[in-house]
Amino acid sequence: MPELPEVETIIADLRPHLVGRTILHCELRFPSIVRHPEPEAFIDAITGQQIEAVGRRGKFILIALGAGRLLVVHLGMSGQLRLVDPSTEIASHTHAILDLDDGHQLRYRDPRRFGRLLLGTEDELLISGTLPKLGPEPIDPTFDADELFKRLRRRRAPLKAVLLDQTTLAGVGNIYADESLYRAKLRPDRAAGGLSRKSVRRLHESLRESIELAIRNRGSSVDTYRDAWGETGNQQETLLVYGRAGQPCFTCGRPLSIIHIAGRTTVFCRRCQR
Numbered sequence: 001m002p003e004l005p006e007v008e009t010i011i012a013d014l015r016p017h018l019v020g021r022t023i024l025h026c027e028l029r030f031p032s033i034v035r036h037p038e039p040e041a042f043i044d045a046i047t048g049q050q051i052e053a054v055g056r057r058g059k060f061i062l063i064a065l066g067a068g069r070l071l072v073v074h075l076g077m078s079g080q081l082r083l084v085d086p087s088t089e090i091a092s093h094t095h096a097i098l099d100l101d102d103g104h105q106l107r108y109r110d111p112r113r114f115g116r117l118l119l120g121t122e123d124e125l126l127i128s129g130t131l132p133k134l135g136p137e138p139i140d141p142t143f144d145a146d147e148l149f150k151r152l153r154r155r156r157a158p159l160k161a162v163l164l165d166q167t168t169l170a171g172v173g174n175i176y177a178d179e180s181l182y183r184a185k186l187r188p189d190r191a192a193g194g195l196s197r198k199s200v201r202r203l204h205e206s207l208r209e210s211i212e213l214a215i216r217n218r219g220s221s222v223d224t225y226r227d228a229w230g231e232t233g234n235q236q237e238t239l240l241v242y243g244r245a246g247q248p249c250f251t252c253g254r255p256l257s258i259i260h261i262a263g264r265t266t267v268f269c270r271r272c273q274r
């Protein structure tokens, strides 16, 4: 699943090509990929709109159109947003095609269909329940360890489950939760609320480190993630624990353990993480 670093890579690549462009036409080949408003209203509202900005909140891509309205793209498990020449063959599972006024097409493809497209003002989308009230960005300079401590305090759920909760912290998924917890030497199954301030400071730093490193490496292509040009990222080659169950820990050499937390496969070192 694309997480914060993967989405950040996509928007940074798309931004210079999208800002200032006008959407001339929208074709929905699988209309229910649009969750708000109704697909026909979505097409009407998006056609003829100029793109003012391209941003991100958590794992959501925010394409700003006029009058405070946003085209929101959530890639779900397997979504891919690509900018292509119209002559490019249309890949299977392409659900939406936007024609831009410079002759390019922005295409949304999603084999597993857990992703979604939304259109509306932020308030409208929050009220409709299609956009969750997201927690702070882990790499926002104003998000400090004290704020993370406040957000973890009194939470009895396992630490990893709390990190995955997008209303607590936006953008962290399975990969960077496991990576950050390993860097912070914290067990993923301990109660979030039991962490000392010192441990939270370590976790705060580890979150930032693992996410910023992944952004520099253009994200992790562990599953179907591809960037806006259809290329893979590089971070999967340097992950410390994610996808390495049974392989030796890079710190102590013992085989990494695997457990399930919040329904997600979790890899960690029983010796190094406490």
Ligand SMILES: [Zn+2]
Pocket: 249, 250, 251, 252, 253, 254, 269, 270, 271, 272, 273
């Ligand atoms: Zn170890």
